[in-house]
Amino acid sequence: SAVISQKPSRDICQRGTSLTIQCQVDSQVTMMFWYRQQPGQSLTLIATANQGSEATYESGFVIDKFPISRPNLTFSTLTVSNMSPEDSSIYLCSVEDPPGSYEQYFGPGTRLTVT
Amino acid sequence: AQSVSQHNHHVILSEAASLELGCNYSYGGTVNLFWYVQYPGQHLQLLLKYFSGDPLVKGIKGFEAEFIKSKFSFNLRKPSVQWSDTAEYFCAVTSHSSASKIIFGSGTRLSIRP
Numbered sequence: 001s002a003v004i005s006q007k008p009s010r011d012i013c014q015r016g017t018s019l020t021i022q023c024q025v026d027s028q029v030t031m032m033f034w035y036r037q038q039p040g041q042s043l044t045l046i047a048t049a050n051q052g053s054e055a056t057y058e059s060g061f062v063i064d065k066f067p068i069s070r071p072n073l074t075f076s077t078l079t080v081s082n083m084s085p086e087d088s089s090i091y092l093c094s095v096e097d098p099p100g101s102y103e104q105y106f107g108p109g110t111r112l113t114v115t
Numbered sequence: 116a117q118s119v120s121q122h123n124h125h126v127i128l129s130e131a132a133s134l135e136l137g138c139n140y141s142y143g144g145t146v147n148l149f150w151y152v153q154y155p156g157q158h159l160q161l162l163l164k165y166f167s168g169d170p171l172v173k174g175i176k177g178f179e180a181e182f183i184k185s186k187f188s189f190n191l192r193k194p195s196v197q198w199s200d201t202a203e204y205f206c207a208v209t210s211h212s213s214a215s216k217i218i219f220g221s222g223t224r225l226s227i228r229p
Contacts, residue, residue, distance in 0.1 A: 004158075041221065042205065042219040042220060042221045042222055043159075043205070043217075043219045044219075045216060045217065048216070058216075092159070094159075102147050102164075102166070102209055103161055103164065104161075104217060105158075105161070106151075106158050106159040106160075107158065108157075108158050109158075
């Protein structure tokens with residue numbers, strides 16, 4: 001299965017600033033996903049990021065707030081823009097591996113606290 | 116809209132006790148079902164999955180789950196738990212028409228007393 005790393009593992013940010021989270025995979029994958037896990041809640045899909053196309057956002061999430069890049073088949077970034085305390089969450093990336101299997105493997109997550 | 120319900124938020128058991136964690140989903144079409152586990156300080160990991168065929172599926176570490184279509188359920192079981200099973204367990208579902216979009220349940224925290 002794919003091995004996924006994320007940077008940073010955690011950060012404390014001030015209101016109004018932006019943070020970019022990196023996700024690196026050790027193999028080429030077609031589909032990458034970004035999730036949010038708010039305190040005490042389950043995982044919610046933010047968007048699907050395929051290389052070579054615009055990310056597809058779920059209801060309630062917009063590109064201006066969560067811009068995503070997918071420059072190649074092993075890397076993606078998620079930016080949390082103009083942060084507020086409500087953005088305090090764990091952000092996780094995942095990949096589908098192998099392609100078409102519907103099985104997703106998750107990174108360790110980035111714990112974000114906004115003050 | 117699809118949803119997944121896990122009614123047990125926190126379960127506390129003694130070692131060697133039997134485990135059953137409930138999971139119900141709401142979706143009328145054909146689904147894929149998953150259980151994920153997150154051990155303390157570790158990544159979310161796939162425990163087992165059901166796509167089709169035998170409704171009783173076996174996963175890693177002695178876990179199994181049974182898909183009961185008539186009850187829209189996919190309960191997780193283990194006959195004898197160990198202290199190392201302490202973790203958060205998430206049930207999840209995807210539909211065949213939107214197979215890469217996983218809907219997660221709220222999770223069940225399992226604590227095992229040594």
